[in-house]
Amino acid sequence: MRFLIDWAYRNPAMNLKDLKYLVALADTGHFGKAAERTFVSQPTLSAQLKKLEGYLGVQLIERRPKHAQLTEVGAQIVARARRVLSESDEIVALARSHADPLAGKLKIGLIPTIGPYLLPRVMRRLRKTLPDLGLMLYEYQTEPLLKRLRDGEIDLAIIALPAPQDAFESRLLYQEAFTVALPTHHPLAEKTTIKVQDLEGHTLLLLEDGHCLRDQALEV
Secondary structure, X not given: OHHHHHHHHHOOOOOHHHHHHHHHHHHHOOHHHHHHHHOOOHHHHHHHHHHXXXXXXXXXXXEOOOOEEEOHHHHHHHHXXXXXXXXXXXHHHHHHHHHXXXXXXXXXXXXXXXXXXXXXXXXXXXXXXXXXXXXXXXXXXXXXXXXXXXOOOXXXXXXXXXXXXXXXXXXXXXXXXXXXXXXXXXXXXHOOOOOHHHHOOOOOOOOOOOOHHHHHHHHO
């Protein structure tokens, strides 16, 4: 940590704003649009990026009449700049969450068979109760969702059980019963209750591979 602080002190020419300008230019491919996105004038953004190139000693941008393109080393630096900016946002979020645990960003992942039905029920209440909490919502199938949770890309996941829970803490939110949907004239439609054995030999409509509800239905 001491090394990083000393390095930053001795090298004041590069800062987070310069990296934001560079990333904005990479995203837009245009100096004017990048300046608009970062709320500075185009000459200011252009001058700062020129200064950054001089400081690093390499050309980052190929300047063309109607658009700007990153050089090969510029693209590599942008990839690292994105990580630096993301980490800086995490530092700010960590500090804010320490001051107020219910403020800052919370990254929540949900599976497709839960998200569209649960979120409309809770979002309005969450916004009203926790106005300083910024929710970032992601939708994935169970396996990639758990991988992102394991890798720290999201803070929590809302999934259907059973599912692998190695190294995770879990809390039960609610339970739902399996319901069978049948055509009106299906032989089982006359029954008021259906046992699992009654389904034997009948064709089932299932979700595609990767959905946990498919696996659970097959297991039943």
